[in-house]
Amino acid sequence: MKWNGDELLCLNLLTEPKLGLGTILVTGATGYVGGRLVPELLERGYKVRVMARASSNEIEGRWPKAEIVVADALKPEQLKTALKGVHTAYYLIHSLLLGPKKFEVADIRAANNFREAAEECGVKRIIYLGALGDVQTTLSPHLRSRIQVAETLQSGKIPVTILRAAIIIGSGSASYEILKSLVMKSPVFLLPYWAKTKCQPISMRTLINVLVGVLEKEETSGNVYDVGGMEILTYEEMLKIMSKLLNKKKIFIHTFFKSFKIYSYIISLQTPVSAPVVKSLMQSCKNDVLCQSVNTLPSSMYRPITFKEALLRAMSREELDAVYSRWSDEYPRAHELALKLHELKKPPYYISSYSLLSLKKKESLFKSICKIGGDEGWFNSNWLWRLRGILDSILMGVGASRGRRSSNALRIYDVVGFFRVEDIIANKRLLLRAEMKLPGKAWLEFRINEEGVKNKLFVTAYFEPYNWTGKAYWYNFLPFHYFIFTNLLKQIDKRS
Numbered sequence: 463m464k465w466n467g468d469e470l471l472c473l474n475l476l477t478e479p480k481l482g483l484g485t486i487l488v489t490g491a492t493g494y495v496g497g498r499l500v501p502e503l504l505e506r507g508y509k510v511r512v513m514a515r516a517s518s519n520e521i522e523g524r525w526p527k528a529e530i531v532v533a534d535a536l537k538p539e540q541l542k543t544a545l546k547g548v549h550t551a552y553y554l555i556h557s558l559l560l561g562p563k564k565f566e567v568a569d570i571r572a573a574n575n576f577r578e579a580a581e582e583c584g585v586k587r588i589i590y591l592g593a594l595g596d597v598q599t600t601l602s603p604h605l606r607s608r609i610q611v612a613e614t615l616q617s618g619k620i621p622v623t624i625l626r627a628a629i630i631i632g633s634g635s636a637s638y639e640i641l642k643s644l645v646m647k648s649p650v651f652l653l654p655y656w657a658k659t660k661c662q663p664i665s666m667r668t669l670i671n672v673l674v675g676v677l678e679k680e681e682t683s684g685n686v687y688d689v690g691g692m693e694i695l696t697y698e699e700m701l702k703i704m705s706k707l708l709n710k711k712k713i714f715i716h717t718f719f720k721s722f723k724i725y726s727y728i729i730s731l732q733t734p735v736s737a738p739v740v741k742s743l744m745q746s747c748k749n750d751v752l753c754q755s756v757n758t759l760p761s762s763m764y765r766p767i768t769f770k771e772a773l774l775r776a777m778s779r780e781e782l783d784a785v786y787s788r789w790s791d792e793y794p795r796a797h798e799l800a801l802k803l804h805e806l807k808k809p810p811y812y813i814s815s816y817s818l819l820s821l822k823k824k825e826s827l828f829k830s831i832c833k834i835g836g837d838e839g840w841f842n843s844n845w846l847w848r849l850r851g852i853l854d855s856i857l858m859g860v861g862a863s864r865g866r867r868s869s870n871a872l873r874i875y876d877v878v879g880f881f882r883v884e885d886i887i888a889n890k891r892l893l894l895r896a897e898m899k900l901p902g903k904a905w906l907e908f909r910i911n912e913e914g915v916k917n918k919l920f921v922t923a924y925f926e927p928y929n930w931t932g933k934a935y936w937y938n939f940l941p942f943h944y945f946i947f948t949n950l951l952k953q954i955d956k957r958s
């Protein structure tokens with residue numbers, strides 16, 4: 463999806479761009495917040511360098527005006543190239559997707575490496591977005607880690623502006639997606655005691671304005687700011703507001719049950735966010751996350767809105783089919799580094815291909831192909847795809863609840879249910895990589911070949927088993943392929 467003026471969040475930001483600053487580095491640009499920040503900085507005329515762990519045509523295509531640099535914060539030697547000649551660096555790196563056992567260590571190591579490399583390269587400022595939380599209380603591992611990262615960055619010579627926020631409400635944000643999916647799918651809420659915990663959610667618009675605003679106000683350098691929305695709400699109140707907005711009647715029952723493990727598992731079955739990530743986020747629900755700091759930001763950049771207004775804005779983006787990025791699309795972590803079909807040493811041994819000759823134009827066929835997994839599901843045998851998704855969720859895989867970012871457009875790395883777009887050539891090819899739990903690697907390819915006045919439409923499944931269980935899996939599912947894929951081809955043709 464191309465970025466256009468309507469989607470800009472900083473249109474009413476009243477601070478003046480400081481274009482003489484030189485290079486601004488955005489780390490975590492493939493993440494949810496970074497992905498929204500980069501286009502705003504570019505639009506304001508900044509010279510932006512984007513740091514990603516893997517380069518791709520998709521990243522280059524998304525921000526053609528930005529310089530792309532490949533670096534992993536856990537590999538110090540790579541950071542120097544990324545930080546060379548940088549004036550200000552946004553630190554938006556977060557390893558939560560590594561899961562509860564690993565993210566704390568990785569986040570501190572990454573911050574340490576970054577601080578050292580930034581000092582060596584003469585970086586003038588760091589801007590870090592962390593999380594709220596009262597340090598006098600026992601914080602969850604996630605909130606504790608956010609504070610440890612702030613302290614690690616602050617322990618060097620470079621002034622660090624620290625912004626601390628609670629949950630973000632915006633189209634595609636983790637909290638918004640969890641809340642919305644729960645309200646859409648659960649008729650009854652069994653509320654644990656921590657549903658009464660207080661939180662100060664912030665809208666994505668407010669947050670991005672602040673992130674850009676502090677860059678443009680030198681005096682914010684080295685300060686800590688707590689940022690939030692206009693209201694303090696409990697999680698129960700948030701669910702009630704969301705239910706009312708979506709016009710869904712719900713039954714709320716308070717329980718004494720409090721296992722985060724079981725709650726996160728149940729929630730992951732109903733939402734596009736995986737169980738380990740839900741668990742890490744939910745553990746923070748026992749801590750109040752409220753603005754406390756004495757430093758205040760000027761109204762030129764900081765204009766909080768209500769929770770309801772933030773929800774309405776997010777919903778309108780969805781209605782316009784204009785969601786730019788989704789947090790849930792980031793999982794599994796570092797998916798850009800996954801083995802691609804063309805990177806296999808030899809073509810997969812197990813291939814099944816079906817085709818259909820069509821009189822429809824290739825543009826029209828391709829348009830239909832690009833709608834799969836959207837509002838109309840997989841066009842036929844939807845129950846089978848859904849069943850596969852449920853099975854995957856039970857096995858703690860990505861499941862099928864992720865749906866799609868946009869119901870019409872697809873770009874590389876977009877999620878389509880339990881698949882992810884690996885390659886897309888307009889009117890010719892769509893290649894999806896399977897991300898569900900499988901005993902092997904799998905791809906699904908749609909291809910259109912011109913044959914005189916007709917077009918031949920192909921759907922091909924590729925499978926590379928890990929061992930004998932993979933082979934057994936392939937042969938078990940083979941009979942279903944014929945039924946599913948031949949009908950799928952007919953439906954694509956019919957809808958074109």
Ligand SMILES: NC(=O)c1ccc[n+]([C@@H]2O[C@H](COP(=O)([O-])OP(=O)(O)OC[C@H]3O[C@@H](n4cnc5c(N)ncnc54)[C@H](OP(=O)(O)O)[C@@H]3O)[C@@H](O)[C@H]2O)c1
Binds near residue numbers: 489492559637
């Ligand atoms: N999202 C929220 O609701 C929220 C709320 C309050 C505060 N925050 C804070 O905002 C910051 C950004 O959050 P987010 O939600 O945008 O995170 P995110 O979507 O999980 O993105 C994390 C980013 O960090 C990158 N990354 C992870 N490990 C890396 C490494 N070793 N080297 C280089 N890059 C690495 C990831 O790159 P890959 O794509 O390669 O994995 C990704 O771009 C975090 O500090 C978070 O605590 C977020």
